[in-house]
Amino acid sequence: MKNRFVNAMLAASVLSALILPASISAEDTKEVLVPLRSSAEALGADVQWLPSDKAIRVSLGDKEWRVQLNQSQSTLNGGAFNLSSAPVQNKELVTLVSLASFNKALAVDVDWNSTDGINIEHADTRTKALYFMARMKQGKFENAEQLLNSSLKVKLPIEQLSLMPIKIGSLFGTSWTLLKADSNQSLVHRNERLVYKTPQGAVFALELRFDKQGLLDDIGLVTDVSSNYKAPSYDHPDQYIEKEVVIGQSPFQLPGVLTLPKGEGKFPVVVLVHGSGPNDRDESIGGSKMFRDLAGGLANKGIAVLRYDKRTREYPIRSDFPKFTVKEETIDDAIYAVQALKAEEKIDTSQIYVLGHSQGGMLIPRILEADTDKSIAGAMLMAAPSGSLEDLVIKQYEGAIERYRAAGVPESAIAQIEQVIQYYKIIKDPQYSKDNLPQQFPLGNAYWWYDFRNYSGPEIAKKQQVPLFIAQGENDVQVDKSNLDVWKQDLAGRSNVVYKSYPALTHLFVPYDKPSTGNEYALSANVPEQVVLDLADWIHSKK
Template sequence: MGKRKRTKVEKTSRTVLAGCLMAGLLLPGAAWAETGAAAETQTAPAASAPASEGGSSAVGSLPALVPLREASEQLGAVVIYKSSDRSVSIQWAGRLIRLSHEGITVEAEGQQTAALSAKPTVGSEGRLYLPLDAFRQAFGIQADWSDKDGIEPGANETAARAALFMRQLASGKVQDAGALLDSQLAAVLPPDKLAALPQQIVSAFGPPARLDRVSVEDNGVHVNAKLSYTSKLKAPFAIEIRFNHDGEIDDLYIPSTPEAGYAAPDYDDPSAYAEEQVTVGEGTFALPGTLTIPASGEPSAVAVLVHGSGPEDRDESIGAAKTFRDLAVGLAKEGIATIRYEKRTREHTMQSATPDLTVNEETIDDALLAAEKVRSDPRFAGKPVVVIGHSQGAMLVPRLLNQDKDKAVDAAVLMAGPAEPLEDLMLTQYENAVDRAVAAGQPDEVVSQLKQQAEAWKMTLGVIKNEAYTADDYPANLRIPNARWWFDFRNYNGPEIARTQSVPLFILQGANDVQVDASNLDGWKSALAGRADVQYELYPKLNHLFVPSDQPSTGAEYFVPGNVPLQVSEDIASWIGKLPKK
């Protein structure tokens, strides 16, 4: 029988998966006595028997067989042998596969999904085997097996390929793992950096012990596999592995904190709007986004939502809050369309983490691309295009307007926008954290650590503020992460730039904001006192995420479910409705 031609992805897969064995560092599988199961199954020849066509192991005249533990652990599964009843349990990505003398059952998310008629076989060397078709059914994937290359998930088996990549890293198979990367990511993550990734994960979260769940989503730019683990410290850990549409890994993202149970607001009426998946920009840094349009199909305006600092997603998910999602559905209720998108440092985390990253590349370029996208959409012809920036996104609005050469933006809303340079605000935040810790009676070691952080930032601040230094020339003994970004941003003062601009502004502030306190609103008012086209609003209980909190904000309440009040969207819509007609 002639062999079919392999695709480019399959050829790459066969090359890079060679030699993946059971060695466990990051995801250790429990040792289990395979020989103990021999009494329950018939004996078969060892794994060194001749391979069948396609490279799969064959034992005697039986169909292609897979060494169960080895193949399972290559996918990051935990294999447990229970001596009391001589059964085997395999835990993988929300699946529980049980093998006993009664047969094979498969549960997914706690519900039995299959009972397989296949019987496991024990080789003469004591290894437990399963027919390849049964292995595929048990794991719910299409995959091949060969003694040379190990487990080979199909080109479209994103979940299994992602799990295999993690296992390769954990097992020290850096060359094999690196061969799964596309050329752009491989340039950013050479072997030494890739090899360091498992230890960085262990240092931050503890050794991951079990792969609990894998979810896969195609967002139009990447096919994302999100792998959720439980560590040996019982701490959750997740990683998003981003594949391009050729099946190569294009980027990685590790959330620093888990999401904490967001609940949609009571004013969220799905019948009041429609959502479209869109792409902002093109090429290497294209961004997936969501366009939310009122159900009427005739919005009165369209808003571009611009993120705060950090690698934010399109919803601005922080803890249990999703500030931008709440705004999108709230504004849709008021007849205003919105476009929101993944931030570049979120969707292209590793590839954007270069020494040359600037504020423009992180925020402004993509915001202007989004504004131009909706401006050119015939459905919004003649409608105002309004930028709504939050936190860092708000303070950068004046710079964005200066760079809006095509005049795509008609008005802007600033939410919790700092009125002072960001580097100065950070020192204020560090010092306030010390004061709060002292007032709360925190242990001396906690207060001491916070003081050290404040002093360290003072030293960094002295370098950033020194006009004699640049990103290419500053003291070598003081390393500044993202130095070019900081020197690009230094002494930036949004209110001073906005003083001479003429685009109408609506500046909102929460009075219970621990990150950007209400004094910043006064800073904007003072600088813009000479402008008649600026409106201000202070909300008594709202924190930095524009979620109400009855207690003074500390940031801890971010992990308590809450929503942006509809009043905020109503106020924005009312202000937009009063803008001069085009």
């Protein structure tokens, strides 16, 4: 449930000069020459001199560039790569290459001169990200604020920046190397994802988010990098269009996508609300993308779907403030999403529905409370806990201990889990509250937990009349089927609630033929079409 992802935050300057000693100037040649080693290392490249060949090998992510002195042909990833001029050495034995060839080979956009050194073009956020990470690993923090925008400066003064490489190192060591750099553009940020690999084979990514001015707006650590997800057979992209949208208000606008069935509207629409943790719009977990499946499947049934990146995903650093609660994490943005749909001409605004998964499901009653103008026509809860989150997490850990003992896991490892359980029991201690927090709380933002303590969704839902569809997978190791029984019991006085239980489905609403432990989440799997049909039928029945 409340999965406390560690967020890595780094910053560095792109303005530090790399001065070329006794450089060959533009007056001496017809083109700008740059010092190969220092320029490449400034971007995080590994540079090696090969004395037997009088060559230099530059490795940067998925690029390996090998240049040889006085040879106008080099190799790039094993293929021939012609240089605009042959590399030379100056009297200090610094190897110089043409700036144009340097930029083309490494797919960067930098300028260079002997006075200012290397400078990165404003729009080249990929190279800024590479430079940024390289300088942070080298411990050069002094000009970091020049890369941060004003919002991030507040969260990351230099004394905090200097701790970031230490935090990354505590998780992955200090010798991780770049595998690749990917870019994508949303309506909110230009995102640069740098994927790294450790000597032990662990893979992680840092996502650097740049604003429209080319300044760093936030940074997040992603540990679940690889995915073998495949779209389900019932997803037919030729039957719908996807439109990029922006949800919420400054300073926490969120990128999202509205999946619209083709044809003339107006269509009913579903807003998807994430479970715990910094989820993306697809709710990507291991080999599944539950929200992506639902969006395509429902669109094929004539129902539009709005999904968006969670606030803690888009702003992992800036959203972390002392009195951050589930209101800011989830509820506010769900309401913003509902309100945004009113401006969409192909949406039937009398049929706006909200679907919450896991923690998002347990918060549906709070979301309905916040819907003061009664815009939500109905809501769907999937794998929604019926009791408090802290009790659920304790139950999850106790179940893990039983499984580990049965599997012969050493008692020393089990003792560590038992210690974590004690941390969660602190939340139950009546001497503490959100106005009297424990001094050293070991579970992150204490205010978040004490604000959410003893929460009961069914108690709130008893007093509401918005139609509900409550679904549960019976093979759910995180939120077991007893939770559905509690919802049924507590809402027995209501006549507009539909319940559905799926025997083989896990917490991610995908099938698994063995008892779920969570380890199977890595497997490629999809939400069954029957789940999509049940949701679609319920929505269409509300017209």
